Structure formats: C-alpha cells, structure tokens
Amino acid sequence: MSIARLPRSRSLVGVVAGTALVLSACGGGGTTTPEYSVPTDADLVVKAVPTIRWDANAYTAPAGEIDVFLANDDNVKHVLVVRQGDKVVGDLELVVNKRGDVAEGTISLEAGEYFVYCTIPGHGNMNSTLTVS
Ligand SMILES: [Cu+2]
Structure with a gap:
C-alpha cells in the first residue's frame, strides 16, 4: 500500500517536527502552521x-x-467523527472551533474500512478513508 498522499509538504513537516518540539508559528510570511504539538x-x-x-x-x-489527535490548520470549525458507510460508529466526536485548536479522544475499532468524516454542513468532502488493521 502506498503512503497516504499529503497534499501539503507542511503537513509532513508538522508530523515529524511535532514529535520532538512545539511548532513555531513565527516563520516567514504566508500561511504558517499553527502552534501546537x-x-x-x-x-x-x-x-x-x-x-x-x-x-x-x-x-x-x-x-x-x-x-485520535485532531488539529485545525484551517480557519473554520470542524467536527470529526468516524463512520462506517454513512453511519457514525463509536461515540468519538472531536471539535476544533478555530485555527490552532486541537482535540484528542479515543475510539475502539475492529479491523475494517471506515471514514474520517466532518459533520459540519457543507463539509461533506471531508470524508477520507480510514483503514483499521
Ligand atoms: Cu469540517
């Protein structure tokens, strides 16, 4: 299986850097990664x-x-749930209201195919696959 596609190189940097230190948000101009570990x-x-x-x-x-760890690098609220088909599984609901917010939670899942989904109206394209094995 190939490595999950990371649309922005910054995402990979964030994952790697976040393992060792708190990210700095004071980089050069443009959009910087919010400060969280x-x-x-x-x-x-x-x-x-x-x-x-x-x-x-x-x-x-x-x-x-x-x-599960959720971070918000976007500028609007998001609510993460896990679905199987179009049905929410477990009681995990992670809310990040604004840029820089983080949320953590735990969900118990058996091996299978799921989706990481956002329940905010209009966010239906936030529906990535989650393979649990
Ligand atoms: Cu969303």
Missing part, C-alpha cells in the same frame, strides 16, 4: 487544512483502542 503516542493524527479538507485522503490505524 502532536502527541507522539497518537495512533491517528488528522489535520483539517484549508480549505475544508483533511490533510490526507486515506488514513490508517491499528485495531483496538485508537488514540
């Missing part, structure tokens, strides 16, 4: 990125108790 023990890291997208079209996670 990604927990090293997260099983699934999802970022909302401009404009109204997740940072990957496909995610993977290990079956069982999955520690």
Whole structure:
C-alpha cells in the first residue's frame, strides 16, 4: 500500500517536527502552521487544512483502542467523527472551533474500512478513508 498522499509538504513537516518540539508559528510570511504539538503516542493524527479538507485522503490505524489527535490548520470549525458507510460508529466526536485548536479522544475499532468524516454542513468532502488493521 502506498503512503497516504499529503497534499501539503507542511503537513509532513508538522508530523515529524511535532514529535520532538512545539511548532513555531513565527516563520516567514504566508500561511504558517499553527502552534501546537502532536502527541507522539497518537495512533491517528488528522489535520483539517484549508480549505475544508483533511490533510490526507486515506488514513490508517491499528485495531483496538485508537488514540485520535485532531488539529485545525484551517480557519473554520470542524467536527470529526468516524463512520462506517454513512453511519457514525463509536461515540468519538472531536471539535476544533478555530485555527490552532486541537482535540484528542479515543475510539475502539475492529479491523475494517471506515471514514474520517466532518459533520459540519457543507463539509461533506471531508470524508477520507480510514483503514483499521
Ligand atoms: Cu469540517
């Protein structure tokens, strides 16, 4: 299986840098990555990125108790849930209201194919696959 596509190189940098230190938001001009650290023990890291997208079209996670970390690199509110087909599974609901917000939670999933979905109206394209194995 190929590596999940990362539309922005910044996303990869964020994941790597976040393992060791808090990201600095004081880079050069343009859009900078918000300041937060990604927990090293997260099983699934999802970022909302401009404009109204997740940072990957496909995610993977290990079956069982999955520690999910959500960060908002976008400028609007997002609400992450996990769905199977079009039905929400588990009671995980991660809310990030604004840019720089983060949220963490846990969901127990058996191996299978799921979707990382955003429940905000108009965000239906935030529907990436999640392969749990
Ligand atoms: Cu959204």
